[in-house]
Amino acid sequence: MSGFVGRRSELATLNRHLSWVRDGRGDQRGRALLLRGRRRVGKSRLVDLFCERARVPYVVHQATRGEDAQRERARFLEEIRRSSLPDTTLLAGVTTVAEWDTALRQLAAVLPDDTPSVVVLDELPWMIEGDAVLEGTLQTVWDRVLSRKPVLLVLIGSDLAMMEQLSAYGRPFHQRGAEMVLSPLSPAEVMTMTGLPAAEAFDAHLITGGLPLICQEWHEGESRADFLARELDDPTSPLLVSGERMLAAEFPTALQARHVLSVIGSGERAFGTIAAKAGAADKPLPPGSLNPALRTLADKRLVAVDTPLSTRPGDRDRRYRVADPYLRFWLAFLERGIAEIERGRGRIVAEAVERGWTSWRGRAIEPVVRESLARLLPDDMWPQVREVGGWWPRTNNPEVDLVGADRSPAREVGFVGSVKWQEHGPFDRRALATLTRDALSVPGADEDTPLVAVSRSGFTVEDGLTATYGPERLMEAWSSTT
Template sequence: MGDARRDLPGVAVLLRGRRRVGKSRLVQVFCERAGVPSVFFQASQGADPAAERVAFAAAVGESELPGRDLFAAGTVLPTWTALFRQLAAALPADSPSIVVVDELPWLIEADPTLEGTLQTAWDTLLAHRPVLLVLIGSDLAMMERLDDYRRPFHQRGTVMVLPALNPAEVGAMLDLPAAEAIDAHLVTGGLPLICQEWRPGQSVEDFLAGSLADPTSALLVSGERSLAAEFPGHLQARAVLTAVGTGERTWSGVRAAMSPRAEPMAASSLTNALRLLEAKRVIAVDAPLSTRPAEKDRRYRVADPYLRFYLAFLEAGLPLVERGRADLLLRRVRRSWTAWRGRAVEPVIREALLRIAPELGWPEVEAVGGWWNRQNNPEIDLVGADRQGVATRIVFTGSIKWQTSKLFDQHDHAALVRDTAAVPGADPATELLAVHRSGVVAGLPVRTVSPDELIAAWRA
């Protein structure tokens, strides 16, 4: 367990990942299988630092660490420094052990001095023991900042990221063909807890019918639990996120969606809320991709596919489920599914195309986005360019036809040709691309990408 860079026996790991992605369970299983003494401490949101130290001491006292008797029941440690000093004494000096702190950002949020205290304790005490210190966090932005060069814990831990299941992994787990696997990814977001409820080979509609009928299903409860943990004291940000969750929105569109509020949100408050959501990686911000700057035409969307599905359909439908009328919620989903899916699949397809661009013959493509003007007419689903932001070359433009039975046809091709002419930087060398779910009419002069090719982007 040594670290050659530090020449000390202790190793620290900073593990981050989306809420409900399975970080805690993964580390818990690792501790159980490691066969060495361990302690697992779960922080509580909004708790008093003194109460957290008492809880930490109790966790060590109930652990298998050889020095756990130093943390007898009722042990009160006045500072984090005292706790870490006592913890170091409780660790074995000549054999491995594991210490896990889950949701470290909550501890730091309650006591900002903890970050520096932890760094000092690690350098002077803990790293001198053969201990694996695992620091877990769901606040992606804060966990990234912990390793920033300006922060006390910089380069003291190995950074690890636990991602959600990608579309290929979802398809393999659920035994679904490519197109259905991508649809399932849009619903589950690749969260293992939700995917575990999906029977192999089951259709989206059958899965929804079963899950929506169960008020305790992971599909229904994961969204509210994630939001409650993410925004306990940010009511304005929470309200803005709900507005964005109804679909891709402009700044003015978000404000209009919130107009029914008793007190209209001030422009500055809306801007601040959007910045907070972006900083937390809850929303993503897209700008038209071309050779011309277009920052004023930015759009906001919910970054996580599952949370986008939850906010679009499930949040408002929870009262129906609680009244035993999940059938009405399912009807709402059916009615809007095709239109919602057509928009929601765009970021997934753009990511896939960026991954497989070299295989498609476009190794110079470094960004895949879309393009639109202020009137959204025309609007191009796909633009591949040589750089993000303001490009110098538009390599391809494309259209997404993600319908169950309709082919990409002559009308779609003609519309793509017409609309491409409006994209700044497009020229006769710009290639045309059709990404389809069900096929393309034969003979059209357009490059094509199928669902199988998209899924292959995550299998490389």
């Protein structure tokens, strides 16, 4: 099960929901489960594997984006006829129906009454795009018919915001389904798949984003340079094509937001510099165009919005970054190299990655370090720390990599820290002097505020540091997810 390292807990969760149906624990015999996750994260494969192993009748319907609703229903009925559900002969001759209400009731008619079954609607948001009435229809048929059968109804979607809204207050399916999120593989799971030590596994996570399809291409113990040389020699490699497919699904038509995403992916983080780079010639993109684009990207969970953490509110000094590590890497290095790779010149792209790797990685690792520390804390040393972020003024000078605080904005700053993530450069006295100086700029910090350091390559100085963290210690934050 190489592509499903770390998915045992997710499979166990699906099995628990099926057991709930099998044991008849609720006032309804059926249970609905809303499963969401980023594109290419393995939702469909996980559910397929679950269905294959469940040893109960099941049907899986995979929606097609942009499909005419009539043809979608016809394919849905065909999937039922070809499934392992009993009594599918009831649908003999029924090739099309005029409404989803009829199609779903036809499904209910062939579901068994005396044994559990599984029904999967994959990419439900696309089905709703094709017929907006489906959302309400699904609720009605669920309440009146489907939930009275011992069925586990799994509704899958990659549009994270839409899947969250489906169960929101005021929507038809509110409180009618359990929710499950399938996350990318964690750094620890990537380490298991690649067989790499902690420091190199973090590198692999930055490149693959924890997407199983890409991770399983990484040969055990293979170096980053060897992996990239091999993958970029193949125009059809998952490393290359996953980015194109993800963004084609998110942006089926040309949108301003897609261009803004590329600008952020190239390294621009502040509103003003994004506007300047996204505009035409010497004319910045006006706020009236940029703000909606940024909202769209944030709603799609493609862009994360960071604010400086201190005792002073920092909403006015927002910084933007590509939220998904794989897309961050793809946009920075691969998007503009596709033509070269297709000409058989992947070596040129691999060399470009190597030239820019150290600088790009130094910033890309920071959110991973912050999340790792947030998972490790609070602990005995930092019992009050609930938030881990960074700090910067409007001028971006100085930038402080790590701030630990009780909340955001902080009432109390617990520590200030620095990240030095270099191949052969340990955290040294010069780095400590810079941290000591810059820490005093953070609102809420003073000369008595504890200092911490994170280093990929060790430490040559520890006096003056309250705590130090290396790759192995950070990796422990993710060990519970394996």
